[in-house]
Amino acid sequence: MRQVCLLCLLLIGCSSNFPEGRTVEDDLGRTVVLPPTIERIATLAPSVTELAFAAGAGSKIVGVTTFDDYPPAVDSLPKYGMIPTDFEAIVALDPELVLASEQVNSPKEADIFSSIGIPVYFVAVNTLPDVPRAIRTLGDLLGTSEAATRRAIELEDSLAQLAVLTADLSERPRTLFLINDVTLYAFGQGSYIHDMIDLAGGYSITQTLTTRAPVLTDEFVLSSGPDVIVGSFGPQYDVTKLISHHSTWDIVPAVVSGRIYGLYPDLYLRPGPRLVSGAWTLAQVLHPDAVINP
Amino acid sequence: MNRWIIGLLVLAFFSVIISVSAGDEVSFSEALSVLWHHITFGYGIAPDPIADRIVWQLRLPRALLALIVGGGLGIIGTAMQTLVRNPLAEPYILGISSGATAGASLFYLGFLPPLISKAVSMPVAAFAGGLCAILIVYSVAGGRGHLSVTRLLLAGVAVASLMGALSSFITLSSPEPDKLRSVLFWLLGSLHLATWSALIWPSIAVLIGFVSLIVLARPLDGMLTGDESAHSLGVPVESIKRILIVLASLVTGSIVAASGAIGFVGLIVPHAVRSIVGVTHRRVLPASFIAGAVFLLWADLVARALLPGAQLPVGIVTALCGVPFFLLLLRRSSYGFG
Numbered sequence: 001m002r003q004v005c006l007l008c009l010l011l012i013g014c015s016s017n018f019p020e021g022r023t024v025e026d027d028l029g030r031t032v033v034l035p036p037t038i039e040r041i042a043t044l045a046p047s048v049t050e051l052a053f054a055a056g057a058g059s060k061i062v063g064v065t066t067f068d069d070y071p072p073a074v075d076s077l078p079k080y081g082m083i084p085t086d087f088e089a090i091v092a093l094d095p096e097l098v099l100a101s102e103q104v105n106s107p108k109e110a111d112i113f114s115s116i117g118i119p120v121y122f123v124a125v126n127t128l129p130d131v132p133r134a135i136r137t138l139g140d141l142l143g144t145s146e147a148a149t150r151r152a153i154e155l156e157d158s159l160a161q162l163a164v165l166t167a168d169l170s171e172r173p174r175t176l177f178l179i180n181d182v183t184l185y186a187f188g189q190g191s192y193i194h195d196m197i198d199l200a201g202g203y204s205i206t207q208t209l210t211t212r213a214p215v216l217t218d219e220f221v222l223s224s225g226p227d228v229i230v231g232s233f234g235p236q237y238d239v240t241k242l243i244s245h246h247s248t249w250d251i252v253p254a255v256v257s258g259r260i261y262g263l264y265p266d267l268y269l270r271p272g273p274r275l276v277s278g279a280w281t282l283a284q285v286l287h288p289d290a291v292i293n294p
Numbered sequence: 295m296n297r298w299i300i301g302l303l304v305l306a307f308f309s310v311i312i313s314v315s316a317g318d319e320v321s322f323s324e325a326l327s328v329l330w331h332h333i334t335f336g337y338g339i340a341p342d343p344i345a346d347r348i349v350w351q352l353r354l355p356r357a358l359l360a361l362i363v364g365g366g367l368g369i370i371g372t373a374m375q376t377l378v379r380n381p382l383a384e385p386y387i388l389g390i391s392s393g394a395t396a397g398a399s400l401f402y403l404g405f406l407p408p409l410i411s412k413a414v415s416m417p418v419a420a421f422a423g424g425l426c427a428i429l430i431v432y433s434v435a436g437g438r439g440h441l442s443v444t445r446l447l448l449a450g451v452a453v454a455s456l457m458g459a460l461s462s463f464i465t466l467s468s469p470e471p472d473k474l475r476s477v478l479f480w481l482l483g484s485l486h487l488a489t490w491s492a493l494i495w496p497s498i499a500v501l502i503g504f505v506s507l508i509v510l511a512r513p514l515d516g517m518l519t520g521d522e523s524a525h526s527l528g529v530p531v532e533s534i535k536r537i538l539i540v541l542a543s544l545v546t547g548s549i550v551a552a553s554g555a556i557g558f559v560g561l562i563v564p565h566a567v568r569s570i571v572g573v574t575h576r577r578v579l580p581a582s583f584i585a586g587a588v589f590l591l592w593a594d595l596v597a598r599a600l601l602p603g604a605q606l607p608v609g610i611v612t613a614l615c616g617v618p619f620f621l622l623l624l625r626r627s628s629y630g631f632g
Contacts, residue, residue, distance in 0.1 A: 182487075183486070188604070209602070209604060211601050215479060215604050215606075217352075217603065217604070217605050218348075218486075220319075220604070222319070222344050222352075223344055223348065247351070248352055251343050251347065
């Protein structure tokens with residue numbers, strides 16, 4: 001990855017010498033040929049829209065998916081369907097680059113854009129440090145590296161600040177992060193969610209599961225006995241619903257002590273810049289006394 | 295009683311014991327002590343509360359649901375194959391499962407008017423969907439006082455497609471993409487929502503189905519010879535057909551509501567059983583029941599064991615294990631149908 005950044009810096013440093021464009025490698029290892037300057041971009045997932053805005057390239061976005069709702073500036077942009085991808089609508093917006101998410105989009109879609117002559121760049125966020133890294137990379141690609149660097153440093157500082165607050169905590173609650181309440185979808189090995197829980201001063205009990213998106217059994221929850229259960233159910237979620245769906249959990253420590261919380265889903269399920277505030281919120285939930293002000 | 299059936303019953307018993315004690319979380323002896331504690335109404339030392347919940351409230355209802363669902367699919371599969379006199383028939387052939395799925399999707403993804411969705415639960419919505427499908431199929435096939443098997447099959451296939459399309463439309467246009475995952479898991483057929491109270495309706499329905507089919511065993515044998523010769527044997531062919539359809543929708547509707555549409559059990563089990571015990575219904579029905587029950591129990595055991603801490607929909611396993619076995623059976627055995 002560092003090579004890519006170096007390459008980008010190098011290329012940007014002397015971009016006027018490369019009128020025919022630049023060749024970079026994206027997060028999937030694909031080779032992408034970019035035009036010398038990029039003024040019109042389209043995004044294929046809400047998380048990459050947020051990353052592009054954070055990189056200071058929000059004004060270059062010409063269209064977003066129908067699932068996009070953040071930042072508020074996207075409301076005035078043209079929208080297109082994403083399941084399945086509405087190629088016609090995107091091509092009609094005449095983008096010079098399409099940004100895709102490794103989590104959501106498939107390289108097959110990219111082939112269709114490539115055949116029309118529109119390059120597609122895939123962004124992957126699998127760890128928390130990937131967020132500022134992706135913002136810097138996008139800044140380099142889109143010619144907004146100054147703003148991107150500023151934002152990336154802000155986010156890194158915020159993460160470092162949180163790390164200081166949670167580093168010496170004696171208690172690290174065993175935490176279960178759920179995506180659904182009835183069928184127990186969760187995050188397995190290799191997800192950024194474990195970084196977030198770790199940074200927030202907890203221990204994620206699903207981080208060693210080999211499946212990337214496991215459906216947990218009630219047995220697993222009972223026998224691993226989480227101290228805290230958090231779910232991307234939204235802050236309005238009625239936690240008694242979770243308990244009534246899983247009546248055997250009455251002896252699970254989190255249920256006994258009432259430490260079940262619904263969290264705002266976009267701060268956890270969208271691998272973008274808002275993961276950082278998600279980590280802060282999580283830290284406040286896990287350590288209400290130690291972590292007070294974001 | 296046939297020795298095959300006794301053998302299968304013994305196998306079923308030990309399969310349940312294995313099913314409730316298999317898994318990393320609870321040791322074999324601990325699982326047995328939990329069972330013993332409950333069977334003797336609290337005799338001996340109280341078991342560890344975690345083991346108690348895992349064995350008694352999670353694994354045992356799940357194992358029993360597997361038995362009921364597998365057994366129910368086994369007997370209804372047999373009945374449907376007899377009804378249409380075609381070895382390719384299975385419990386879902388009349389569009390019941392697709393209808394139930396559409397009903398459940400409608401309910402689950404919040405497309406029903408609030409007044410209705412407050413009054414029903416997902417199983418009820420699934421059952422209503424299945425009933426809708428079968429009523430359409432039946433009204434198409436049953437005109438002019440005679441139930442045409444050809445029309446029944448064709449209408450079943452057509453309604454299944456229609457209901458499938460409806461479910462896909464509902465799921466894809468759902469305003470809540472997160473719920474899609476839950477529906478998907480359920481669509482593939484899974485026993486993970488088993489609780490003691492969830493066992494009540496499927497048990498009653500399967501029991502009614504089993505007893506009625508056993509009572510009808512003799513006329514069903516007659517049906518295998520064809521409508522006309524059955525008629526000449528004194529079998530009330532038209533009424534039997536109607537009874538079979540009602541039983542099929544009752545049993546499969548309640549099964550789909552409890553566990554989604556678990557495929558292949560109802561197709562494979564009756565075939566396997568016939569190649570062993572012959573074609574008379576007095577033998578095929580009990581054997582299909584127990585064989586279906588044991589097969590689904592083992593399939594669920596595999597589904598639980600494949601991913602540690604996580605689970606797979608059992609419908610995937612029944613297809614993965616069942617189909618190669620079925621093909622092998624078809625190739626090896628020289629059995630005839632009817």
